[in-house]
Amino acid sequence: MIPELKKPISVSKAKVLLPLAIVLMALAFSCTRQAEEKDPVDRSTIKIGYFGDLTGPNYNFGKSAINGVLMVADEVNQAGGIRGRRIDVVIEDDRGSPEEAARLTAKLIDQDNVIAIIAGGTSGNSLAAAPKAQSSHIPFISPSSTDPAVTQAGDYIFRACFVDSFQGEVMARFAANTLKAQKAAIIFDFNSPYGRGLTDYFELSFAKFGGRIVSKQSYTQGDEDFKGQLSSIRAAEPDVIYIPGYYSDVTAIAKQARMIGLTQPLLGGDGWDAPELWQLGGDALNGSYITTHYSVDDPSPAIQMFVESYKQRYGNLLPDAHAALAYDATRLLVDAITRAGTTNGDKVRDALAQTKNFPGVTGLITINADRNAVKPAVVLKLQDAKFIYQETIHPQIATPSPSPSPSPTKKRRTL
C-alpha cells in the first residue's frame, strides 16, 4: 500500500484508498490472530466485545446489559476462566445510534480483535452492526433485539431473546383472551423496526383471535406531543391501546393519554421494562400490561439465585430483563466456547447453533435453525411502581404454526 500512496493522488482517490488500507491492515491482524490460536497451550485472555446504549434516550438498556455481561465475566474468571483463559470484555457506547453501532463493530473486530460480540440493545442498532460481524466471521449475539430481521442478516448472528412475532402474538392473545378486548388501538414508533414489527404481528394475531384494530397512529422517537394521535384514538373508543415503544417515549404517551382522559389499559412490550419506567411514568402507568422476558418475582430457584447475586454486586439494584438477557447471552457464548474448545469464530458459531435446552435465567433456551432463541414469555401487570407477574406463555402454545408466514415480506429488504 505504501508505493500506491507515494504516487501523487487526488483527494478523492485518497478517500477511497485510505479505508482500503485500513481493511488490508485489519486482514493482516486477523491472520496473525488465527495463527496464535494454533499454539498448543493458550493462556491469553479471551476478548469479548460489548457495545450498547450506555448514554442516549434508552441508556438504561445498555447499563443493565453491561452489568449482566460483566457479571458472567467475573463469575467465569473467578472459577478459573474458560480452560484457564480469562475473559476480558471490551466495552463501547453506541449512544443509541445505528451509525455508531456499525462503526463500533468494525472497531471491536479490526482494532480490538475480539472473538465474539455481545451487543445491540435495540433492533435498529443490531441491524446496523450485523453485516460487519457476518463478513468477519465473528459470532454476534444480541441479548434483546427482537426484530426477526436481525438474525436474517447472516449465520453468525444470534439472539438470546424471543422474536417480535412471538411477543406480538402473546400480547394479542392476552388482550383477546384474558382482557376480553374486542377493539384495540395502536400507537407505534414509525422509525423503529422494533415498533413496526410488534405492530404488524399484534395486528395479525389480534385479528386471528377475533379482535379489530380501530385506530392506528404513529410517532417518531423524541416527539414531545402525542395528544393529536391520542385524541384520534379516543374518538375510536378502543378497549385497549397497544404502545410497542421504548420506555422514554412510552411514559410521555401514557401521561398524555391520561391527561386527555383515556382510561383504557395500555399494553406494551419488553421496551417498557426498565427501572426508569416508574420514575418517568408514575401513576399514569397503573393498570397497564407488558410482555417481557422474565420476572424478578418468578419463584423459580435459578431466577431467585441470579436476582440475589445481582443485587449483591450492584448495590441492591433489581436486574431488569435487559440485565437477565445479557447475562444469558454471555452464558450462551461461554458455553459455546467451552464446548467448541477454541475461540475460532467458525467453531464457536457451530457450537452456538447447536445449543439445546440451555438453562438460562430467562427460561430454557434452544437455538433454532434461524438462530433465534425459542423460550417462554411472561405477561406482567403494572401497578403502583410494581411489575406484578400474571402468566407465562410458552412458545409451543402461542405459536401454532412455525411457518414464517407472518413475517412481512418487506422485512426481507433489509437483507
Add this chain to the structure above:
Amino acid sequence: MDTFVQQLINGLNIGAIYALIALGYTMVYGILRLINFAHGDVYMVGAFAGYFLALSLGLAAAPSFLSLGIVLVGSMLIAAVVGVIIERFAYRPVRKYSRMTTLIMAIGVSLLIENLFVAQIGAAPRAFPDFLGSQSQLPYRLFGNAAISKAQIVIFLVSVALMVLLQWIVYKTKVGTAMRAVSFNLNSAKLMGINTDAIISLTFGIGSALAAAGGVLTAQYNPNIDPLMGILTGLKAFVAAVLGGIGNIPGAVLGGLLIGAAETFVVGYGHHIGIASTYRDAVAFAILILVLLIRPSGLLGSTVQEKV
C-alpha cells in the same frame, strides 16, 4: 366535531408554547438582525432550571399552583441571566464583525450548551414534576368528547398573560420605547443617548425568560426533559417566527399558533388523505420553504427595508 375541537385545543396549546419561544427569536432579530440559534437551548436550560429548582426547594413533593408559580418565575430569572451572559460574552464581542460571524457564533453557542448539559447531567431523560396533577386526574369535559386538562388551561392562561405583559413592556414603558428605537436604528438610538448595550442585554433577558416559561410549561404536558429537547422545538419556533414575519411580535404569536395547529391537524386528520402522522415535523419545514418562496417577509411582516 368534538374531535375537531379537541385537535384545535391540542394544536393551539403547542402553538402557545411555540409562540413563547418564537417571541425570543423575533425580538433578537428585530434588534440585531441576528438569528439566535442558541435560543432553543435556552428553552431547554429553562426546563432544567425549573427541574433543579423544584428538586432543591422540595417543591416536587408539594404539587400546587404556588409551586408551579415559584418554579416558573425562578426558571425565567435563571434563563434571563443565562441569556444575558450569552449575549455579553459570545455575541457582543463579535457584533462589530459581519452578521455571518455572529450567526456562526450562535450555532457554536448552541452546540456548546447542548454538549455541556450532556456531559454534566447525561443525555438520559428526566421526569419533570407534575405540579397540576393533570396526569392523574381526568380532564374537564367541554361537550361531547372534547375535553381540556388543567395543564392545558394553565398553559393558555400563562402564555397569554406573558404575551400581554410583553406587549405592555414594548409599547407602554420607557425601556420598551428604547427597544423599539434600537430596533429601528441602532446607531441613531445611540446618538439619542440610549444605552444600546443595556437595551440589547435586556432584550436577550426577556426573550430567554419567555423561552424558559415555554420550557416549564411544556414539561407540564410532556414531563420527559433532556438536554437535546430544544433542537427541534427551537427550530419549529424559528419557523413560526419566520411565518409570522421575523422581527414582528404579534407575527411570532400568530406564527406559533398556526404551526402548532397545522402540526396537530396533520397528526389528527392526515391519515384520511394518506399523510402519516410522522409527517408532522416535515409540515413545519414545508411551511418555512413555502413562506420563503411566496412571502419572504412573513404574514404580518412589512416588506423589510434593508438598512444602509
